[in-house]
Amino acid sequence: MRVICTISEIREIIREWKKEGFSVGFVPTMGYLHEGHKSLIEKASSENQRVVVSTFVNPTQFGANEDLNKYPRDLERDTNLCEKAGAHIMFVPSADEMYPTTPLTFVNVNILTEGLCGEKRPGHFQGVCSVVTKLFNIITPNRAYFGEKDAQQLAVIRQMVKDLNMDVKIIGCPIIRENDGLAKSSRNTYLSDEERKAALILNKSLKHANELLLEGEKNTEKIIESIKSFIISEPLAKIDYVQIVDSETLKSVDKIEKPVLIAIAVFIGKTRLIDNFTWSN
């Protein structure tokens, strides 16, 4: 596996691969890789002849009060994980390589970005869509892999690819969890021991919602309220949002009729964590 830092170098390699007729799988990440990323890379490796993983902490998708500067980084660990998972290239551009001049161009997806994390993190999805467009234009992958933990991101990227006729297949992969149920996330590393235990409330509250749904509850407001009281029973937890939305349009629904996404964002101390599941009966 090679680590490549410049756009011109990776373009040259991709050009050679395409000449050979190799299919290219791509896993865009912000680095500090965990089992969730590993599952994406392994899936990419099983479906493509060549695999590129990018690790780029993209400044344009962080808000002014967010964790850009303290976002965890560990290139050596990432390199080992990528190699073991079957990647051929790790693309690790600098911010200057990706943004040599102040960018004036942005890709925006409307409607789908209005609720959930989009509402709480203004500008976030503009940053995500713009950098993913740039990376797609650089890597020109046949398939790109995204985790279902960022459910809204996955829906937004799918919409962008469809609307802009990007010639890439988007593949969503299931959430990977710790043994005790906490969804894997690079941000889990921020948690103290005590917070780590408290963070279990996210998955527990979703399991609770799942039980209500299994019992036949159709009223989303009731389910949301029940999730909320579950979460606030944990003293270290502060709710950012609890929402139940149509799994395609991401619009709020009053009654469970079509498939829905139950999505939550919760601060554990200062760390904002997200989790979700999709329900279809």
Added chain:
Amino acid sequence: MRVICTISEIREIIREWKKEGFSVGFVPTMGYLHEGHKSLIEKASSENQRVVVSTFVNPTQFGANEDLNKYPRDLERDTNLCEKAGAHIMFVPSADEMYPTTPLTFVNVNILTEGLCGEKRPGHFQGVCSVVTKLFNIITPNRAYFGEKDAQQLAVIRQMVKDLNMDVKIIGCPIIRENDGLAKSSRNTYLSDEERKAALILNKSLKHANELLLEGEKNTEKIIESIKSFIISEPLAKIDYVQIVDSETLKSVDKIEKPVLIAIAVFIGKTRLIDNFTWSN
């Protein structure tokens, strides 16, 4: 030359061309082609092994009160012109083919789109950038050709391509004029005989500005005022804008120091025409 109407068909042809190692030149148009377009196609033909011309009257770049429905169309004439100029494919998608569902995704270029036509036609450049992105993703050209008559469009597309790492070279081509100096435009067809004569005021006023610049005038306000009084001497003409901007940033300048774009938009009757020239001493 073949006329292709679906995205899947043209993708298939492009894929075959790329396998053969052919370079692809692309000329995006709204059809009703004239000598200006012809010069773009001929240039593309001289620099690439294969040439695609798209003719698509893109609804998303027209404002509510603009001329979408009456925009002139003549497929047969366009086909003849494309063939003679050396095109291999004319891509003529329907609006449903380009927009099978209501698009939620848009590409926006800031700053450069604030003045000139961007100020007068809100949403226009969002429509242009989004459809050009779609077409680039479908055609994947090595080079794309745009006329300098739409000077702001050319600057905006160059910025978009740079910011989003699109792997295409943008080539600007000079304005083509009628013998009497009127810049060629599909919209000239709207003009009555009387308006056609009146429309000469655009080019004449720019020639007048050029003389002032040759005489050493550096004060942009003086030049603008002089162009304006020149234009209003024509009773059928109504000024939309007269601006002198930095040719790169498209920001207004007070004094002629660096290269500038002198750009005008003038209604002749109900028809809005544009013209421009770049000055560097």
